[in-house]
Amino acid sequence: MINLGIVGYGNLGRGVKAAIEKNADMKLCAVLSRRPQITQKELADIPVLDSGSLPLPRDIKIDVMILCGGSKEDTPVQGPLFAESFSTVDSFDTHADIPEYFQKMDTIARQMGNVSVISAGWDPGIFSLERVLGNAFLPQGHGYTFWGKGVSQGHSDAARMIKGVIDARQYTIPVENTLDEIRKGNTPELSNRQMHKRLVYVVAESPSEHDRIMREIVEMPDYYADYDTEVIFITAEEMKKNHASLPHGGFVLTSAKTGENHKQIMEYRLQLDSNPEFTGSVLAACARAAYRMKQSGHVGAFTMLDIPPAFYSPLTAAELRHKYV
């Protein structure tokens, strides 16, 4: 049995908890929360502690701590802190800062004899893996990553900042024609506009402001100006009813030619009704991998590129060879 803890009990923490319950070899032994009293009400059977309560009480034994806070504020602090006492898994996704964060986590985890799996999930994570496989197997090829259809929090926030906007929800959508171009074996150089379009649902204070709001969204630099953007005004009720879930997904494609103009196309696709529940499922499997890595003598920080895939599975190597190879 692998004893797990969760740090941070928002959407992702809930996703991890649900995933742990689907894995017979895992047990959730503690949840650390900023609002432990509220969280304890939701989690009757599981010890809930304040996020700051390190060291943990002696009777709580944790093999791997899964960090479910935000990449901006929480993980850069909590990662190094918890890596001193536990093996950890996180989904740190500020791409530009990953090399530095890796170094910091690697140093601490090595010192303490722990394993830290960083930047896990689907992107970074599974998509990183598929990009590397694409490039390694078809080095002469072109690689592409598309995201969506899914909610981008950053773009939703940007639209919400506009005067007169009560609420906004932005969906990033891959351009289907471009996907089909690549699936046909073409390897185009693509602009932002050719890859993704943006669809924004807006609740506005007044219909008289719709035109101005639409213009301000569509023309907003960085966020919208480089894309074809559609703005749809809806009521607060429609927003609540139709846009509460957090779907996401995307595509990793590698297209190459080998030999006499033979097209070879690798395509990986995720279609997720719930981004946090899927990411939580991946993090739970990564916690198993962290546990196994440590058991087999590894220490330090690792990304999903460094983990033998068999380590994610509850089955033994022999069972996998028999059933899955």
Added chain:
Amino acid sequence: MINLGIVGYGNLGRGVKAAIEKNADMKLCAVLSRRPQITQKELADIPVLDSGSLPLPRDIKIDVMILCGGSKEDTPVQGPLFAESFSTVDSFDTHADIPEYFQKMDTIARQMGNVSVISAGWDPGIFSLERVLGNAFLPQGHGYTFWGKGVSQGHSDAARMIKGVIDARQYTIPVENTLDEIRKGNTPELSNRQMHKRLVYVVAESPSEHDRIMREIVEMPDYYADYDTEVIFITAEEMKKNHASLPHGGFVLTSAKTGENHKQIMEYRLQLDSNPEFTGSVLAACARAAYRMKQSGHVGAFTMLDIPPAFYSPLTAAELRHKYV
């Protein structure tokens, strides 16, 4: 520079050679062939030796030997033989015999301090990997593997055995409606007929026999009777012109529900104009992984489930974290 050898110079061996030429860190140092004189004519610059010439001449240094013979006759003999002297990569694909073959290769490779990557390619290989990831990340899900559109040698041979058939080429084709069912988040139990259909191009001795030949194919137990099969009669010229290449591919899908009925769908797809050239590309990357595994202190047999994905890539772990995570 990784020094490679190829054993067996058919379609797959040619695919491996083409792949080695696309990788700047690899060098093809020898080809072992059953018909060395004919092969030497094709490969002016590369030493070609008889398959049986072990030990190799002293001036030929090989880090990894890539075994490109057939799984039925060649690899079960050549694998253990070459693993005594070299790290090896093979694409042994007799699924039922993989556990026993693994044990044999593991014992020899450990004794000799070598690394043997067995059953590499796309299925077994990449598809094995995607099946394991699907099951590990969504343990409550259903996994599906579809093959095609692609040529099945076994089914082509079976049709060719029928009296009056001069030549036959069978394409396995996934049933598109079934794929769409799964992509919608359904998790049906599927019969053979629901998963694949079969399309057979036949060159017959006489048009008067078309009806009988068609009936014998469509009703053939094991090979055709459990599938919807279409038989199309063509001329020998059409066969040569339109059916000489070896396309293949397929799909690995995992469909699961998490939380409140949220559909989560993972889909991996390969679309290959040339099966041997793609498989050759994967084997070349696996040779790099075998070399790296040995360098980092591993010995024994491994499948692609046991290999950290970063080992397939020519880039360093730091470069991968910077560019691909």
